[in-house]
Amino acid sequence: MLTLRHINALRSAGLIPAARYLDAAAAVRDAAFWRQWSLRALLAFGVAHLLAGIVFFFAYNWADLSDIAKFAIVEGALVATVIAALLLGIDRLHGQVAMIGASVLTGVLLAVIGQVYQTGADAYQLFAAWTLLILPWTLASRSAAQWLLWLVVAGIALAFYGEQVLVPEGLLTEMEVAASVGLIGAAALISRELAVLAGQAWLGGRWTRLVLAFATLALLFWPAAAIVFDWDSRGIELICFVVAVGAGGSVYCRRLPDYAAATFVIGFAALFLIAVGLRLIDETVGFEWDEAVPMITSAGVTILWSVLVFGVAAKLMRSLRLGIEQVAP
Amino acid sequence: MIDLRQFCSSFGIDEAAARQTVDGEAEDAALAPPWYVQVVLGIGAWITGVAIVVFVGALLFLGFDYDEPDLGTAIIGALLFAAGLVLGRQRPPFGFMAQFYCALAAAGLSIAAASIGLEQRSLAAAAAAAAIGAFIVIAGSRDALLQFLASGLAAWLGIASALDGEVPYLIDILAVGLPIGASIYLHPPRRDLRPTATVLLLMMPALAIADDLWFLDDGLSDSWPARAIAMAALFGLIWLHGRRLPPSDRVIAIVALALLAVAVGLPLPPGATAALAIMMLAFVLGSLPLAITGTLIEIVFLWRFYYDLGATLLTKSLWLMGVGVVLLAAYALVLSSDRWRSRT
Numbered sequence: 001m002l003t004l005r006h007i008n009a010l011r012s013a014g015l016i017p018a019a020r021y022l023d024a025a026a027a028v029r030d031a032a033f034w035r036q037w038s039l040r041a042l043l044a045f046g047v048a049h050l051l052a053g054i055v056f057f058f059a060y061n062w063a064d065l066s067d068i069a070k071f072a073i074v075e076g077a078l079v080a081t082v083i084a085a086l087l088l089g090i091d092r093l094h095g096q097v098a099m100i101g102a103s104v105l106t107g108v109l110l111a112v113i114g115q116v117y118q119t120g121a122d123a124y125q126l127f128a129a130w131t132l133l134i135l136p137w138t139l140a141s142r143s144a145a146q147w148l149l150w151l152v153v154a155g156i157a158l159a160f161y162g163e164q165v166l167v168p169e170g171l172l173t174e175m176e177v178a179a180s181v182g183l184i185g186a187a188a189l190i191s192r193e194l195a196v197l198a199g200q201a202w203l204g205g206r207w208t209r210l211v212l213a214f215a216t217l218a219l220l221f222w223p224a225a226a227i228v229f230d231w232d233s234r235g236i237e238l239i240c241f242v243v244a245v246g247a248g249g250s251v252y253c254r255r256l257p258d259y260a261a262a263t264f265v266i267g268f269a270a271l272f273l274i275a276v277g278l279r280l281i282d283e284t285v286g287f288e289w290d291e292a293v294p295m296i297t298s299a300g301v302t303i304l305w306s307v308l309v310f311g312v313a314a315k316l317m318r319s320l321r322l323g324i325e326q327v328a329p
Numbered sequence: 330m331i332d333l334r335q336f337c338s339s340f341g342i343d344e345a346a347a348r349q350t351v352d353g354e355a356e357d358a359a360l361a362p363p364w365y366v367q368v369v370l371g372i373g374a375w376i377t378g379v380a381i382v383v384f385v386g387a388l389l390f391l392g393f394d395y396d397e398p399d400l401g402t403a404i405i406g407a408l409l410f411a412a413g414l415v416l417g418r419q420r421p422p423f424g425f426m427a428q429f430y431c432a433l434a435a436a437g438l439s440i441a442a443a444s445i446g447l448e449q450r451s452l453a454a455a456a457a458a459a460a461i462g463a464f465i466v467i468a469g470s471r472d473a474l475l476q477f478l479a480s481g482l483a484a485w486l487g488i489a490s491a492l493d494g495e496v497p498y499l500i501d502i503l504a505v506g507l508p509i510g511a512s513i514y515l516h517p518p519r520r521d522l523r524p525t526a527t528v529l530l531l532m533m534p535a536l537a538i539a540d541d542l543w544f545l546d547d548g549l550s551d552s553w554p555a556r557a558i559a560m561a562a563l564f565g566l567i568w569l570h571g572r573r574l575p576p577s578d579r580v581i582a583i584v585a586l587a588l589l590a591v592a593v594g595l596p597l598p599p600g601a602t603a604a605l606a607i608m609m610l611a612f613v614l615g616s617l618p619l620a621i622t623g624t625l626i627e628i629v630f631l632w633r634f635y636y637d638l639g640a641t642l643l644t645k646s647l648w649l650m651g652v653g654v655v656l657l658a659a660y661a662l663v664l665s666s667d668r669w670r671s672r673t
Contacts, residue, residue: 002336002351004615009354011517015342018516022613024340026573027331029615037620038612042660045593045627050653052631056646059635260365267369274376292391299384306380307429310373314425317366 002028047097067116074112078105096143103134103149122164127157142202148211151188155181175223179237182219186244188212193256206258213248213261217268220244225275245269253320262320270313277305362424370425371474378432382440385409403444403458409437410462417472427472434470435478438462442486452490459483467525477524484528488536500599503533504555507603508562511610514619515569527622530607533559534626537600541633551598551639559602563590566609585659592655596648598637601630 007024010016016024062070081102088095107130114121131154138150162177172180189212195203224241227233245265252261281287285298333351337344362370389395389402413434417427438459446455463479470476491499510529513522533555564587571583590609594602607623610616634645 002331002333005358006351006354008517008521008523009350010342010347012519012521013346013350014519015347015350016340018518020340021517022515022569024336025614027336027339034612034615039660039663041608041624042656042663046653046656046660048628048631048653049593049649049656052634053646053649053651053653056635056642056649060642060646260363263363263365263369267365267372270369270373289387289391292387295387295391296384299380299387302380303377303384306373306377310370310377310425313373314370317362317369321362321366 004028070112070116071109074105074109078102078109081105090141090143096141096146099137099141099143100146100149103137103146106130106133107153122160124157124160124164127153127160131157144203144205144208147188147203148208151184155184158184173233175226175233175237179220179223179240182216182223182244183240185212185216185219189216193251206260209258210260210264213252213264216244217248217264221268221272225272228272228275228279241272245272259321263317266313266316266320270309273309274306277309278302281305367424367428371428374425374428374432377429378436381409381433382436385440398440398444398447400444400448403441403448406437406440406442406444410434410441411437413437414466414470414475417475418470428474431472431475431478434466434475435482438479439482442482446486452486452493456483456486456490459486463525467520467522471521473521473524476521477527480525480528484532488532498552498554500533500536500552501554501558503536504552504558504599504603506530506532507559507606508565511562511566511606514610514614514616527619530603530610531622531626534600534603534630537598538626538629538633541598541636556594556599556602559599559606560590560594563594563602563606563609566606566613570609570613589655589659592652596640596645596652597630597634601627601634604630 004025007016007021007028010024011018011021058065058073065073081098085095085098085102088098090096090099107126110126110130110133113119114126131150134150134153138146141147159177159181162172162180163174166172166177167174189209192203192208192212220237220241223237227235227237245268248265249262249269252258252265281298281301285301286294287298288294331339333347334344336342337347361367385405389405395402410433413430413432413436417430417434442455442459442462445458446452449455459479460483463476463483466472466476466479488499488503491502496502506529510526513526513529517523537551567583567586567590571579571586574582590602590605594605604623604626607619607626609623611619611623634649637645640648
């Protein structure tokens with residue numbers, strides 16, 4: 001089947017004249033795909049414009065509205081979206097979109113409660129309440145996007161709780177809090193894999209695995225890399241990252257072969273090794289701009305180290321590719 | 330979808346030659362690693378490239394006691410650029426070493442252009458040097474990323490020079506890049522100029538976003554001539570799409586699309602209309618990367634509209650709600666006409 005890529009190659013080879021390029025591109029254009037794409041773009045931009053307009057309207061009038069009007073508007077919208085979700089069916093796309101709208105409006109309602117009554121609550125309490133209140137809808141929705149929203153809200157709740165309670169009380173460091181948010185992602189990823197193995201097909205979209213794997217590794221990478229440059233730590237972040245890389249590598253190279261997920265693991269591991277190398281070079285030789293020999297040596301060793309790390313990563317990915325791609329769906 | 334035999338017969342192309350080209354392309358595609366592998370390898374190659382720049386800088390300024398960049402450093406930059414270009418030509422345009430040579434050439438060109446600019450105390454001289462480098466890349470390399478970076482560097486330095494010289498109507502001048510870039514995409518020369526065309530498409534919205542974020546100068550974000558040029562490019566693309574439709578649908582589709590374009594584009598800055606034009610170009614050609622680029626730029630302009638001081642929040646809210654209703658009505662209309670057609 002011909003694609004635009006082939007048309008470009010034929011044009012470069014001089015087989016299609018420039019004047020007929022557009023006709024050629026139109027001949028191979030997947031009209032059904034682009035019709036669907038344009039419909040989705042219309043829906044997404046329509047909803048985005050409408051919601052942005054509503055937000056702007058309230059931003060303009062908000063101070064002048066009475067408290068009862070504020071609650072009536074937000075709660076009215078909340079009730080309307082819940083009814084819409086029920087009428088449209090929470091197993092169908094439009095119903096799930098309405099349910100996500102209701103979940104977002106729940107957060108808005110909590111913010112309005114905090115604003116009107118000046119409850120003095122910490123931000124983590126708002127997000128924790130939000131997490132709990134939308135949990136039943138999330139459990140009922142069978143929508144991966146709804147679950148993703150719930151995870152983001154839960155992650156923010158934990159991050160605020162850590163920042164506002166655990167860090168001031170000296171129970172955790174800021175980096176340990178960041179790593180614990182990454183662990184939520186890891187827990188969600190494990191749950192996703194178990195649920196799919198148990199036959200929950202609605203979670204089976206590959207994007208759910210890849211989004212969770214990337215987010216987990218990224219959230220665990222930063223605290224681990226940060227302690228490489230600042231040793232003042234109990235090392236929990238480092239253990240979390242190393243375990244995640246080891247487990248992720250083992251699972252996505254062997255048990256549930258997935259080349260993209262395995263590549264994420266290798267990529268973050270390589271970046272971590274670069275960070276370790278930079279720290280070691282800094283400790284042993286130094287990156288002082290006013291001393292010629294150490295600086296030139298350090299820069300040279302950094303080049304060699306990055307070539308070595310990413311060269312090995314490239315070899316590893318190449319050797320994994322054939323085996324994994326043959327097994328993966 | 331059409332197969333190669335049908336395609337060749339309808340376009341009068343030699344099927345054997347076309348098959349050879351398509352098979353060669355398929356072999357390249359099979360050898361190329363997936364995009365996420367290329368991202369990982371690219372990050373590694375660029376870290377290495379930055380380390381090389383630091384190494385060369387340390388060698389020059391600490392080892393050879395250079396005080397500031399001059400023609401000597403420009404020559405060293407040019408040598409790195411040439412080395413990256415020549416070594417990169419000998420490899421397929423993917424993988425770690427290809428990315429590394431791309432980074433080497435881009436770093437070399439940046440060093441050479443910056444050195445010339447600093448030595449001459451002129452941004453225009455730096456832009457000219459980068460433009461020469463971009464021409465060399467276009468002529469001598471098939472690395473799309475390197476062409477994009479070299480053209481982008483030349484454009485960026487040229488815009489910086491124009492800002493420094495307080496060139497009037499800069500946003501309007503840059504808006505002309507939009508129809509030129511679109512024309513290159515629609516009537517491509519044999520040598521692949523799409524990366525440079527992408528730079529041309531992005532110049533105006535990129536400058537408008539930069540101005541919006543960092544207040545570079547007055548009147549860079551909004552201008553009626555720039556809006557008119559972007560709108561004309563968008564209408565041209567709508568017409569190109571419309572003329573392929575069946576005669577019964579043609580007029581209605583073109584008018585509806587044009588009205589939607591006006592409704593969405595008019596309240597927002599001209600960069601947003603440029604984003605719509607990029608999305609329309611993607612739709613006409615069937616190019617997903619362009620579609621994603623246009624969508625992201627449109628989202629940025631929608632977000633930044635909140636901070637636009639040209640209208641009150643009430644006016645902006647009414648505009649946005651009106652546009653949202655029109656877009657959703659269009660969505661409902663298309664959906665219901667699809668259902669009606671499938672029933673009949």
